[in-house]
Amino acid sequence: MLKSKSLVLGITGGIAAYKAAELVRLLVKAGVNVQVVMTRAACQFITPVTMQALSGKPVFIDMWDSSISNGMPHIELSRAADAILVAPASADFLAKLVQGHADDLLSTLCLARDCPLLVAPAMNKQMWENPATQRNIKQLTADGVNILGPESGEQACGEVGLGRMLEAELLLALLNTHFTPKLLASKRVLITAGATLEMIDPVRAITNLSSGKMGYAIAQAAADMGAEVTLVSGATALEAPPNVKNISATSGQSMYQAVMSNILQQDIFISVAAVADYHPVTQHSEKIKKNKSSLTLELTSNKDILAEVASLPNAPFCVGFAAETENLLEYAEAKRQQKNLPLIVANLASDALGSDANSVTLLDKNGAHPIKRGPKNEIAKLLLAHIISLL
Numbered sequence: 001m002l003k004s005k006s007l008v009l010g011i012t013g014g015i016a017a018y019k020a021a022e023l024v025r026l027l028v029k030a031g032v033n034v035q036v037v038m039t040r041a042a043c044q045f046i047t048p049v050t051m052q053a054l055s056g057k058p059v060f061i062d063m064w065d066s067s068i069s070n071g072m073p074h075i076e077l078s079r080a081a082d083a084i085l086v087a088p089a090s091a092d093f094l095a096k097l098v099q100g101h102a103d104d105l106l107s108t109l110c111l112a113r114d115c116p117l118l119v120a121p122a123m124n125k126q127m128w129e130n131p132a133t134q135r136n137i138k139q140l141t142a143d144g145v146n147i148l149g150p151e152s153g154e155q156a157c158g159e160v161g162l163g164r165m166l167e168a169e170l171l172l173a174l175l176n177t178h179f180t181p182k183l184l185a186s187k188r189v190l191i192t193a194g195a196t197l198e199m200i201d202p203v204r205a206i207t208n209l210s211s212g213k214m215g216y217a218i219a220q221a222a223a224d225m226g227a228e229v230t231l232v233s234g235a236t237a238l239e240a241p242p243n244v245k246n247i248s249a250t251s252g253q254s255m256y257q258a259v260m261s262n263i264l265q266q267d268i269f270i271s272v273a274a275v276a277d278y279h280p281v282t283q284h285s286e287k288i289k290k291n292k293s294s295l296t297l298e299l300t301s302n303k304d305i306l307a308e309v310a311s312l313p314n315a316p317f318c319v320g321f322a323a324e325t326e327n328l329l330e331y332a333e334a335k336r337q338q339k340n341l342p343l344i345v346a347n348l349a350s351d352a353l354g355s356d357a358n359s360v361t362l363l364d365k366n367g368a369h370p371i372k373r374g375p376k377n378e379i380a381k382l383l384l385a386h387i388i389s390l391l
């Protein structure tokens with residue numbers, strides 16, 4: 001969503017200004033046309049030369065820049081922008097925004113804007129907690145300014161608490177969310193993702209090779225499209241996307257409980273998790289010792305979460321996944337019909353498991369819709385677009 005967008009990146013005076021360098025690098029890589037505007041104080045922390053080298057454009061600092069043809073950079077820059085992001089936004093700059101000050105280029109630009117304004121606050125925790133700053137944040141939110149962060153952690157001054165600027169990668173993701181059309185606004189989406197762990201004893205388990213990447217990509221894309229997302233995560237090493245409700249449920253039985261207790265009111269259920277079909281009848285409380293030449297494990301079946309959800313009265317729109325090693329479309333379509341699903345996503349296990357990319361075929365009552373191989377986050381968007389068209 002960021003490709004070819006024009007962004008004014010404002011940098012104010014704070015130690016987090018160094019993170020703006022990485023942010024510019026990521027923005028440029030994502031195809032964003034970045035115009036950096038710095039305050040005088042920001043230049044104490046990072047040089048305009050660095051920002052110029054990374055953005056590929058001269059940096060504006062002064063109100064009185066003669067290189068702007070009409071001599072009005074505050075109008076010209078803000079009109080050309082799809083959004084203004086101020087990162088880091090100091091406590092002083094937030095106060096200026098609230099008051100509508102226009103005593104330097106960046107504050108004037110914000111006041112004269114006709115595009116969305118996003119700010120990423122960064123300051124010492126006492127400054128953040130100060131009632132004056134909290135009042136300002138409340139007012140800015142009421143004025144329609146999008147506040148990104150801050151986060152908690154170790155601060156440059158050595159204190160620990162809320163006030164750190166969000167990392168550049170997260171700011172990029174949030175900016176992407178900002179520009180994504182909200183096609184799933186007011187929709188509730190429940191997604192399962194990852195492998196399950198069926199414990200044999202306290203240190204051993206039966207699991208599978210699912211990484212959770214596809215389910216997490218769908219959760220991120222659905223949240224970007226404005227959905228209220230609940231993610232039920234099995235075993236995965238991934239960090240849950242911001243702005244989704246993440247519930248950890250690593251066994252098939254706990255995943256069943258987690259889904260069933262959150263399924264009411266959901267509009268869409270996307271069952272991406274590779275749920276084990278069986279779990280051990282006995283879960284040993286102590287480690288099993290190798291004192292026998294062979295060991296037999298008795299397994300009993302897990303409930304089929306997707307099939308149970310699909311058979312609920314007032315079931316949400318249910319989407320299944322089928323990972324097969326042979327007869328892909330035939331087996332997947334059979335699963336779609338058995339579980340009474342409007343849509344199933346067929347993929348070859350060798351294409352999908354653990355990889356960052358995938359190639360899938362969507363099967364619905366109208367037939368097969370192949371999607372060529374691409375990154376899982378792109379596949380996720382195309383899948384959601386297909387779901388929206390069926391809804």
Ligand code: CTP
Pocket residue numbers: 192252271272273274275276277302303304305306307319320321322323335
């Ligand atoms: N699924 C589920 N609960 C289970 C098992 C699977 O919700 N206990 C869901 C998966 O999330 C996926 C779909 O069902 O969306 C997979 O269908 P299934 O027929 O169970 O696939 P496999 O387990 O791979 O079946 P088989 O081993 O027979 O191929």
